[in-house]
Amino acid sequence: MNERRLQPSPWVERRRRIVNALGHGAVALATAMVLVPLVAVIWYTLREGIPGLTWDFFTQLPKPVGEPGGGMANAIVGSGIVVGLASIVAIPLGILAGIFISEYASARLAAAIRFVTEVMLGLPSILLGIFAYAVVVKPMGHFSAYAGAVSLAIVMLPIVIKTTEEILRLVPRHIREAGLALGIPQWVVVLRIVLRAASRGIVTGILLAVARAAGETAPLLFTALNNRFWHTTLDQPIATLPVQIFTYAVAPYEDWHRQAWAGALVLIGLVLVLSIILRLVVSRTHLEHEQ
C-alpha cells in the first residue's frame, strides 16, 4: 500500500520534465552564446585575412604611405625575435619559480608568492609597458627589441609560474615519496620525476604564455616601438606583428586594412603551429627519451 503513496502524481512528474527541459535548454544556449564570438572571430579573420596573404606579404617590407603593395616580413620576423627573447628569459625563470613555490617554499611563503603572482596576472599590460619603458628604454635612451622583450617577459612570467605551480601540485605526493624512497636526492626527484609527470600541463602553460605575449600590443608601443625597415641590431626599434596590425588598422587606407587582417591571421596561425609542434615534441619525447 505504500507503493501507491510513493508514486509521484502525474502533475509533479510533468513539472519535473518541464523544469529539466528548461534547465537543459539554458545550459545549451549559454554554451552556444559563448561559442558564437569565438567562431565569429576566427571566421571573420579568415574571410578578411586570406585575400591579403600574398607572397609579397611574407617577403616584402612595408611600402611608403600611399604606395600600394608591400608586406610585413620585418614584423613577422620581429615578433618572432621579441617573443623568442622574452621566452628565453620567462620560461626557465617561471618554471623554476613554480618549482620553488610548489616543492620548497613554506606554506606561508608559497601563499604570499602565489598572491603576488595573481596580482601580476591581473595587471593591465599597458602598465607593464610603462614599467619596461622606465627601467629599460629610459636608461638606454632609445626604444629597442630588448625593451620589448623585457615587457613581454613580465607578461609571460606570472602565467608560467602559476600554471607550473598548479600542475606540479596535481602530481600526487606518493610519486615524490616513491622517488625519495629510492634514495634519489630531492632536487633530482623534482627535476627528473615530478617535472616529467607534469610536462604536458607545463607545456600548456608555456603555450598560453607565448600566445598571450605574441598578441600583446600595448607594452610594445612603449618599448619596441616599430620599424618600417629591417632591424640590424637588437638595441634598435623593431617591428612586431601586433604593433604593425594596430598601425595599419587605424590608418585610413584600404590596402593597409587588408594587410592588417592578413597580419592578424598570420599571428593566429603562428600560435597554432607552435602549439601543434610543442605538443608533438612532448608526446614523442615522453616515453622514448632513452632510446
Add this chain to the structure above:
Amino acid sequence: MEPSQQQEKQTHTMREDSSAPMPQSDDHIKERFRIVTESLTVFFDGKAAIRNVSMAIRTNRVTAIIGPSGCGKSTFLRALNRLHDIQPNARVEGRILLDGEDITQLDATLVRRRIGMVFQKPNPFPAMSIFDNVVAGLRFNGIRKRSLLEEIAEEALRRAALWDEVKDRLRAPATSLSGGQQQRLCIARALAIEPEVLLMDEPTSALDPIATAKIEELIYELKRTYTIVIVTHNMQQAARVSDWTAFMYLGELIEFDKTRKIFTNPSKRQTEEYITGRFG
C-alpha cells in the same frame, strides 16, 4: 634447524658483526638483528603518533606489524626510511640502528638506498616506461652504463616475478600494467638499488586476491635475500607471510613475538582481543 639455515642465508651480509645489539631474550641470541629501534617516538605537530617503540627486527625474516587504523604502524615504517624528514611538522626522537649504526644521524638519501620501500598504492613513475621505472633509482643516482642497467633491470624484474610478463614490452608505459603488475614493478624498482631491508606498507590492500597471492609468494621468496618489514591490515596475511609479528595499539608497541605465538597464544589481553576481532 633455524640457526644453520640462517647461516647459509646470511653469507652475503658482511656488514653483520657481533657488535650488533643483542635482544632481551636469551633464546634468540644466535639470531641477528638488521634493524633495532630504541625508544622511537614520532611527533606530528607536537603530538606523539608513536611512543617509545623499541623493536629488534631480525635479518632475513619477515616481520609483520598489525594493529587497528591509526595505531602508528605506517608512522613506524616511514620512520625507518626517514620519510618523516620531508614533513616539516614531524619530529623523530630515539635511535634507529641499521647494522648497529644510528641512521637518524646519517644522510637520509644514503639511508634510503639501504632500506627500500613499497607503498600501499602501486606508484610507478608516470610518463616513464617499465624499464625506466625499474632503473630510476640507479640512473638518477648517476649509473648510466646501458649494459649494466639492462642487466640489473632483468635481475630485479626476475626477482619480483615480473620478468616473463614484461620482457617483450619493457618500453611500454608503466601505467599500462595491471595494478598487481604495477605493484610488482614497484618491488622490482626497490630491489634494483640492492637494499638490505625492504619495507612494505600494506602492499596488497589495493590489489585483488590473485595479485595478492602473487605478492605474498614473492615475499616468501624475497626473505632469503632481504629483511622484510610489512605493515598489514589483514591478519590472515600477517599469519601467512611473517615469521615475527608486532602488535601496535594507540601508538605503542603492545606485543612483539613469533607470529605463531602471537596468533595462538598472545600474552597480552589487547593482542588477543584484536586478533579475535573484538575490536579494531
